[in-house]
Amino acid sequence: MRYALEIAYDGRPFNGWQKQPGRKTVQGTLEEALSRLEGTDVHVTGAGRTDAGVHARGQVASFDLSKSWEIERLLRALENNLPPEIGVIRAAKASENFHARHSAIWREYAYFLWTASHCYPQVRPFVWRVRPGWDSPDLVLACKALEGEHDFALFCPQSECPPNSVRRVLRAGFVRRRDWIAFRIRATGFLFHMVRNIVQDLRSIAEGKLSLDAFRLSLKGRGGQRSNRGMAPASGLFLWKIGYSPSPWE
Amino acid sequence: MRYALEIAYDGRPFNGWQKQPGRKTVQGTLEEALSRLEGTDVHVTGAGRTDAGVHARGQVASFDLSKSWEIERLLRALENNLPPEIGVIRAAKASENFHARHSAIWREYAYFLWTASHCYPQVRPFVWRVRPGWDSPDLVLACKALEGEHDFALFCPQSECPPNSVRRVLRAGFVRRRDWIAFRIRATGFLFHMVRNIVQDLRSIAEGKLSLDAFRLSLKGRGGQRSNRGMAPASGLFLWKIGYSPSPWE
Numbered sequence: 300m301r302y303a304l305e306i307a308y309d310g311r312p313f314n315g316w317q318k319q320p321g322r323k324t325v326q327g328t329l330e331e332a333l334s335r336l337e338g339t340d341v342h343v344t345g346a347g348r349t350d351a352g353v354h355a356r357g358q359v360a361s362f363d364l365s366k367s368w369e370i371e372r373l374l375r376a377l378e379n380n381l382p383p384e385i386g387v388i389r390a391a392k393a394s395e396n397f398h399a400r401h402s403a404i405w406r407e408y409a410y411f412l413w414t415a416s417h418c419y420p421q422v423r424p425f426v427w428r429v430r431p432g433w434d435s436p437d438l439v440l441a442c443k444a445l446e447g448e449h450d451f452a453l454f455c456p457q458s459e460c461p462p463n464s465v466r467r468v469l470r471a472g473f474v475r476r477r478d479w480i481a482f483r484i485r486a487t488g489f490l491f492h493m494v495r496n497i498v499q500d501l502r503s504i505a506e507g508k509l510s511l512d513a514f515r516l517s518l519k520g521r522g523g524q525r526s527n528r529g530m531a532p533a534s535g536l537f538l539w540k541i542g543y544s545p546s547p548w549e
Numbered sequence: 550m551r552y553a554l555e556i557a558y559d560g561r562p563f564n565g566w567q568k569q570p571g572r573k574t575v576q577g578t579l580e581e582a583l584s585r586l587e588g589t590d591v592h593v594t595g596a597g598r599t600d601a602g603v604h605a606r607g608q609v610a611s612f613d614l615s616k617s618w619e620i621e622r623l624l625r626a627l628e629n630n631l632p633p634e635i636g637v638i639r640a641a642k643a644s645e646n647f648h649a650r651h652s653a654i655w656r657e658y659a660y661f662l663w664t665a666s667h668c669y670p671q672v673r674p675f676v677w678r679v680r681p682g683w684d685s686p687d688l689v690l691a692c693k694a695l696e697g698e699h700d701f702a703l704f705c706p707q708s709e710c711p712p713n714s715v716r717r718v719l720r721a722g723f724v725r726r727r728d729w730i731a732f733r734i735r736a737t738g739f740l741f742h743m744v745r746n747i748v749q750d751l752r753s754i755a756e757g758k759l760s761l762d763a764f765r766l767s768l769k770g771r772g773g774q775r776s777n778r779g780m781a782p783a784s785g786l787f788l789w790k791i792g793y794s795p796s797p798w799e
């Protein structure tokens with residue numbers, strides 16, 4: 300029987316999603332918990348391979364179990380077998396050919412920027428603190444520039460960049476509240492470090508250190524230009540939501 | 550020079566507010582940081598003595614420093630000298646007779662209840678999880694019953710109960726959002742464990758295990774009745790706001 304899980308996690312204690320021998324990872328922790336329920340090794344596939352320290356609100360995982368579990372019982376059994384840093388949001392029996400990664404039609408990330416001069420300790424591990432009043436009309440234009448198909452080769456470390464580095468951004472924009480701003484970006488796929496490199500550039504734009512034209516030029520792939528501008532920290536980044544059609548949750 | 554600080558903290562790593570030899574407390578940590586700035590011992594007074602594990606969003610502390618600090622500089626110096634579990638929200642020079650505890654005219658606590666069946670790991674340390682759909686029309690009536698002057702002796706462990714256990718509740722009520730409910734209570738003062746005992750009773754009322762009449766009877770002090778009904782955990786409780794007149798922040 301194939302199952303789908305939507306999970307949230309606090310990325311701090313994990314060396315990212317992907318299983319690595321001798322290191323605590325989300326995939327490894329999830330596989331251990333499911334293997335205890337199954338009595339034998341269970342392999343888990345994730346929709347997105349989040350990096351060390353990156354959080355998730357809506358990561359999706361798929362896996363097979365030999366018996367048919369009542370969903371409420373599976374949720375309780377997982378809650379009892381997972382550390383408090385991983386929460387299971389929902390679970391469902393999925394069709395045989397559902398695959399958390401290959402079936403995904405889009406992924407959405409959220410990046411939280413904290414704009415007040417003070418910050419609450421409950422919030423601090425999940426945001427990047429920026430200058431109070433952080434804002435710029437250019438940010439809206441930068442988001443517009445991101446939408447559509449671009450070669451994001453310059454937003455990925457060279458050693459990690461796949462031969463085809465073109466990705467389609469379906470939407471990019473900001474949500475503003477009193478003390479924080481969330482940058483949300485939805486795309487067919489993401490390259491390694493892509494969101495954190497984009498957020499770094501957006502910060503440079505808002506602070507007047509990077510022009511919109513220079514940013515647009517860096518979206519032209521290897522033919523464009525993007526000098527080393529650093530990278531936003533993992534703390535503010537959340538894998539927010541994965542899109543499927545049909546949805547495994549309905 | 551007398552100063553006032555508004556501070557927020559994550560209560561988990563602390564053995565409460567009050568200084569205790571050999572244990573990590575909020576008051577002790579704050580005094581250490583201020584003493585480093587001052588070069589000699591600084592004593593700090595807090596508006597409320599929060600218990601082990603209880604959080605704060607708006608605790609207020611007062612203390613004296615020998616020199617006159619520019620407020621922005623003091624904020625930065627404190628941020629560099631405090632652990633990430635304590636955040637300074639604002640600071641001000643206060644009048645000579647300002648006293649964080651004695652000058653307070655009211656205190657407000659918030660208690661967060663989580664009402665969805667799933668829970669995010671980022672939220673879990675700051676809420677008490679209750680049954681999904683948790684609600685009851687009696688909760689509004691219980692809040693009404695709380696308002697006014699009552700003898701709260703039965704909401705405090707006997708060994709900790711002062712001779713005068715009458716307190717005036719200025720307002721009590723619920724704020725509801727999609728997945729959580731906050732209980733807010735403002736009073737001239739609180740007894741030890743008072744809010745957590747009240748929240749335990751509100752939960753019992755919502756779950757039909759305690760009648761409104763029995764709850765009202767327990768507000769009559771030592772002449773009333775309140776059998777041992779347990780206590781809500783520290784995780785959901787925040788010291789939310791302290792009221793002063795005049796306010797030290799204006």
